Amino acid sequence: MPILTRRQTLLTGTAAAGMLSAPWIARAQGADDIVIGASSPVTGVFSFVGVDLNAAKQDYVTWRNEQGGIDGRRLRFVWEDSAYRTNESVAIFRRIMAQEDPPLYYGDSTGWAKAVEAELTRRATTMSSAPSFSSDLADPEGVPYYFMSAPTYEAMIGVLLRHIREQASSGSPRVALVYSDTEFGRDPIAAARVMAEELGIEIVAEVVTRPGGVDVSPEVVTLRRARPEYVIFHGYVLAPIPEFIQQLQEARVDAQFMGTVWTMDKQTINQMGEVGDGFLGVVPYRYSYESDGHPAMEQMWEVARRTRPDADYLSIYYVHMWFTMMIFEEITRRALAAGDTLDGPSLKAALESIEDWDTGGFVGRPVSMASHSIPIGRVYQADAASGFLNPVSDWIDMS
Numbered sequence: 001m002p003i004l005t006r007r008q009t010l011l012t013g014t015a016a017a018g019m020l021s022a023p024w025i026a027r028a029q030g031a032d033d034i035v036i037g038a039s040s041p042v043t044g045v046f047s048f049v050g051v052d053l054n055a056a057k058q059d060y061v062t063w064r065n066e067q068g069g070i071d072g073r074r075l076r077f078v079w080e081d082s083a084y085r086t087n088e089s090v091a092i093f094r095r096i097m098a099q100e101d102p103p104l105y106y107g108d109s110t111g112w113a114k115a116v117e118a119e120l121t122r123r124a125t126t127m128s129s130a131p132s133f134s135s136d137l138a139d140p141e142g143v144p145y146y147f148m149s150a151p152t153y154e155a156m157i158g159v160l161l162r163h164i165r166e167q168a169s170s171g172s173p174r175v176a177l178v179y180s181d182t183e184f185g186r187d188p189i190a191a192a193r194v195m196a197e198e199l200g201i202e203i204v205a206e207v208v209t210r211p212g213g214v215d216v217s218p219e220v221v222t223l224r225r226a227r228p229e230y231v232i233f234h235g236y237v238l239a240p241i242p243e244f245i246q247q248l249q250e251a252r253v254d255a256q257f258m259g260t261v262w263t264m265d266k267q268t269i270n271q272m273g274e275v276g277d278g279f280l281g282v283v284p285y286r287y288s289y290e291s292d293g294h295p296a297m298e299q300m301w302e303v304a305r306r307t308r309p310d311a312d313y314l315s316i317y318y319v320h321m322w323f324t325m326m327i328f329e330e331i332t333r334r335a336l337a338a339g340d341t342l343d344g345p346s347l348k349a350a351l352e353s354i355e356d357w358d359t360g361g362f363v364g365r366p367v368s369m370a371s372h373s374i375p376i377g378r379v380y381q382a383d384a385a386s387g388f389l390n391p392v393s394d395w396i397d398m399s
Helices: 017-021 023-027 047-066 086-100 110-123 153-167 189-199 217-226 241-250 266-271 295-304 316-337 344-352
Strands: 008-010 034-040 075-081 104-106 127-129 174-180 202-209 230-234 256-259 280-283 376-383 388-391
Touching: 034 047, 034 086, 047 075, 047 295, 047 316, 075 086, 086 104, 086 110, 104 316, 110 127, 127 316, 127 344, 153 189, 153 230, 153 280, 153 376, 174 189, 174 217, 189 202, 202 217, 217 241, 230 241, 241 256, 266 388, 295 316, 316 344
Parallel strands: 034 075, 034 104, 104 127, 174 202, 174 230, 230 256, 256 280
Antiparallel strands: 008 075, 280 376, 376 388
């Protein structure tokens, strides 16, 4: 997919090259268009995620417009490349809000969501989401115009702890928490301590590191002395997890290694090589290769194959974004059916009216959105021989 920078507009069915970069044309398209704005990190350190997020948005808008839009109203996708820089992402948000006033907006990070939270509340015109599952953003009263299409980070750790408790029929399982010294990493730790105590699980060590490639030798010594049976990593995508696992295995620490969603893309696990074999993690959705018999996932594949005909896998980032677009569509339809103007209060009411919703296979249980999150996940295990991740638990509901 070519990377386009600055202001970009997807006008499905009329996407001539000249129209893709002209803001005045975008604003002239039609008063009834439903605009979806986005700060998209298609370059920078998060581009490996951002490109797939943006592709899924574009594919969804194209497909939905071919089906007549939403209640006859076309979708229009307006975005700029944020390069995963919070200041730039916020500036893009303000430009698009000033020029388009979109009822729907997708940001790029926790930093973006927290930076614009007060402005979204004041404006009350827009419902938003982002690839952030920060626990304090799932707050219908304090953060009324944000939702996440997944469990919070606290709920993800809860799913792993529940799985551990179910696997250990007796005794107090010994768990170590390894997390990054970032807001992302620290997010679920206090709640994890409480949940572990309630479940009869002993937290035998907490190790904090910087994210990325760091020397973990001192932390490995700490973990070796603690003798955990399970090690949960959070706040990382890849590094330094493989280094931790390799050194702990060399130190003969017999532990099950586990992670949370942003570590669990198949391509990321495959990058771990041999040390990734058997790795466990919590995932909010079925993987794209599990689509058979699940109509919404089969529809996603049908659309995606137009631009990637030889693909046998869609990343978890693409799956996440397609599903989020489904929620955008669902709340828009509900607000329009109620005769409401598409604004913050009407879309919030529509979101919170979602109860026992069949997602067409993305989530294995009916979904309710009263909490502005989906506190459901399933544990998967990596199999190095096949290169796939396979479910090893039922869907676990943390509500």
